[in-house]
Amino acid sequence: MLLSGTRMIRTMRVLVVINPRSGRYLKKPAAQHLEALLKDAANTRSFEYHILLMPGNDAQNVIAEKIRTYKPDVVAGAGGDGTINLLSKLLAHTETALLIIPLGSANGMAKELAINTKAEQAIELLHKGIVKKIDLLNINGRICIHLADVGLNARVVKRFEQDTRRGLLTYAKHLWRELFLIRQYKFYIKADDKEMSRKAVSLTFANASRYGTGAVINPSGIIDDGKFELVVVRPFPPMTLLSITWKMFTGKLQTSEYVEVISCNSAFIRSSKKTILQIDGKVIGRTREITIRILKKALNVIVPNDAL
Numbered sequence: 001m002l003l004s005g006t007r008m009i010r011t012m013r014v015l016v017v018i019n020p021r022s023g024r025y026l027k028k029p030a031a032q033h034l035e036a037l038l039k040d041a042a043n044t045r046s047f048e049y050h051i052l053l054m055p056g057n058d059a060q061n062v063i064a065e066k067i068r069t070y071k072p073d074v075v076a077g078a079g080g081d082g083t084i085n086l087l088s089k090l091l092a093h094t095e096t097a098l099l100i101i102p103l104g105s106a107n108g109m110a111k112e113l114a115i116n117t118k119a120e121q122a123i124e125l126l127h128k129g130i131v132k133k134i135d136l137l138n139i140n141g142r143i144c145i146h147l148a149d150v151g152l153n154a155r156v157v158k159r160f161e162q163d164t165r166r167g168l169l170t171y172a173k174h175l176w177r178e179l180f181l182i183r184q185y186k187f188y189i190k191a192d193d194k195e196m197s198r199k200a201v202s203l204t205f206a207n208a209s210r211y212g213t214g215a216v217i218n219p220s221g222i223i224d225d226g227k228f229e230l231v232v233v234r235p236f237p238p239m240t241l242l243s244i245t246w247k248m249f250t251g252k253l254q255t256s257e258y259v260e261v262i263s264c265n266s267a268f269i270r271s272s273k274k275t276i277l278q279i280d281g282k283v284i285g286r287t288r289e290i291t292i293r294i295l296k297k298a299l300n301v302i303v304p305n306d307a308l
Helices: 028-045 059-070 081-091 108-112 119-128 152-162 168-179 238-249
Strands: 013-018 048-053 074-079 097-102 130-139 142-144 147-151 185-191 194-200 202-206 228-233 259-264 266-279 282-303
Touching: 013 028, 013 059, 028 048, 028 119, 048 059, 059 081, 074 081, 074 119, 081 097, 081 108, 081 142, 081 282, 097 108, 097 119, 119 282, 185 228, 185 259, 194 202, 194 228, 194 259, 259 266
Parallel strands: 013 048, 013 074, 074 097, 097 282
Antiparallel strands: 130 142, 130 282, 147 202, 147 266, 185 194, 185 266, 202 228, 228 259, 266 282
């Protein structure tokens, strides 16, 4: 069993939480394939599992109750970043490990942790992976495992949520439309003991380094270093958009004169006007004030042996 350091007094139990509304799972062959993979892996590796389809209503309480009664060693989340966010909230500060089975549109957290987006490869981590403790963020009382932001990307996420279609092409379509409506905000920022004000079109709160699209918003991000980064994207001339995009996808965004990265343990942000806040791909709502603090090594997550 992969959980090195854990005493085995019974067969490993895996609670598999599937989001039936995830893009890839919606296709019937994919659903059948996933369940067949789980059955084969359990027979080969001698673990037991229970599948729980995530309900549309009261999901958090339903899953929490199942965790309480089933007492799993591992909770496997089969879905996108929103599913993983919900499970990380339930598993924070516990010994139960989280396994990510990527089924979402972008799967940003899986890519961050070098988890293969093929379900069979992710499931293999139950016996080939290792457990790492990673940081989480507390943002206005909500857990963030990956990335959150206000401004440009958050508005794109809102458009994306309202679209019936999924996938990177749909995201790109809404990003392109939003680029013609870029808005500026003035932010008052207190990062640890430093106070400053910045004009920005986007402000990212980064526990990790990259979006599911592959765009690297925080090149210096390390998910278990006890810190997070504020990534400030200042107003930029339209003619520089291609350059900024190129630097994002090549991991060199910090070299742009329109980008500032601030590393800290806690932060308070006040916006000059209400702006949309998104956390791990889910729109939370409009706000003017944001409080962030790091939760150091708060979550056990199963990763490939060479990750992190």
